[in-house]
Amino acid sequence: MASSVPVPMPADLLAAPAAQRAPRTVEETGLPFFFLVELLVKVLFQRGQLHLPELASYVKLGLGVIDPVMVFMRQEKMCEVMRRGASGTDADIHYQLTDSGRQRALECLARNAYAGPCPVPLAAYNAQVAAQSVANMHVTRPQVQASFDGVVVNPAVLDQLGAAMNSGRAIFIYGAAGSGKTYLAERLQDLLQGAIALPYAIMVDGEVVPFYDPVLHLPAAQQPEAPAGIERAVQLDARWVRGVRRPAVLTGGELTLEMLDLRFDSVTRLYRAPPHLKANNGIFIIDDLGRQRCSPLELMNRWIVPMDRAIDYLSLHNGHTFQVPFDVVVVFSSNFLPERLSDAAFLRRLGYKIEVPALSAAHYETVFRQTCAAYGMEFDAAAFAFLLQRHARGATPLLACYPRDLLRQVRDLARYEGTAAQLNEQVLDWAWNNYFAGANQRQGADDMAVQERREPKSS
Known part of the structure; x- marks a missing residue:
């Protein structure tokens, strides 16, 4: 990550999960012991022989958490210790699965193939989103002018966009094709201040949902300082990716209603988080509204509850439904007039309807x-x-x-x-x-x- 000028962390972020000390025991991870057993079995199956520090670094857990799990796996004949090298130190000790361990790994992979960094509990993710909510920010005219410096746009439109970003409500941008609607919507990301923290993955009811996406979740220009009162020798929870720019997620004509739900791929046996979940604490742009394969009314009705209550409901493939935050600035962009796409009930929930006219x-x-x-x-x-x-x-x-x-x-x-x-x-x-x-x-x-x-x- 490129070097940058640090910025102080807000007080609410100091108490958020991502600012807390790394777990030192299995209990402090907030995850079941046998879940960690299955995760380590899958990692060893996919990566082969590993020594303990390598394994701990890969799953983002400390040795104090990993060691008792490995002891249990050795007692249950799921893994064995191998010595590679002649130094006679712990650096020569590597772990590999036994035949019994490989069979256990295959069974685990058949249910859920996730074998990456250890997830955080859903409750911890929800708390982190609330602490770094996009609703806590305020946009001013100087910030808008600085962000759009050099961009040719009607000043009245800029004032509307700036005010809309403070409203906490959805924004509908419309105008002729080629008027610059999508470009303006994407530039709104520059108005979002501060870096955020995101988990590599989230655990929900025993299932793992991969979350961090390096394509969408980019490093912020400014990095937060270490939390006050925590010495540098104290390691923070490595299950979180810190210093991430607030995301701007763009979807277009390819968007379907199915894409807005949590999906489980039966081939890869992995979950895929919907785009608006990955956009939390940032902007979610629905471009070319009216050109999706589902009707605009169906698509807009999907957002009525989330936009009203700032929450959404997703379901695992086993039928378990759970609640997640809906902390995004929703931006609809369309070539069509608002009244052509939806009914009055939905239009009332659109805080700002902003036309991007032709240029002078x-x-x-x-x-x-x-x-x-x-x-x-x-x-x-x-x-x-x-x-x-x-x-x-x-x-x-x-x-x-x-x-x-x-x-x-x-x-x-x-x-x-x-x-x-x-x-x-x-x-x-x-x-x-x-x-x-x-x-x-x-x-x-x-x-x-x-x-x-x-x-x-x-x-």
């Missing part, structure tokens, strides 16, 4: 200039004036995506011809016709029809 001509020029600089092209005022005429001629809105998409085609043509990319009316006209797929011909036909109506018919 001045903002459009700024985006165009920025894109020229990014692609190494010199801005040409005459060529840009020609582009504005094409927009006006077809009543095409000035959307934020067009400069990038059109200038990318100009760059592609220059690469094909082996020349430096230069702006002029000809290349922009060529890119426009490619991009809008026949809009030019349709506009030309419309112009001819208008001209025919204006000219008097000859007798």
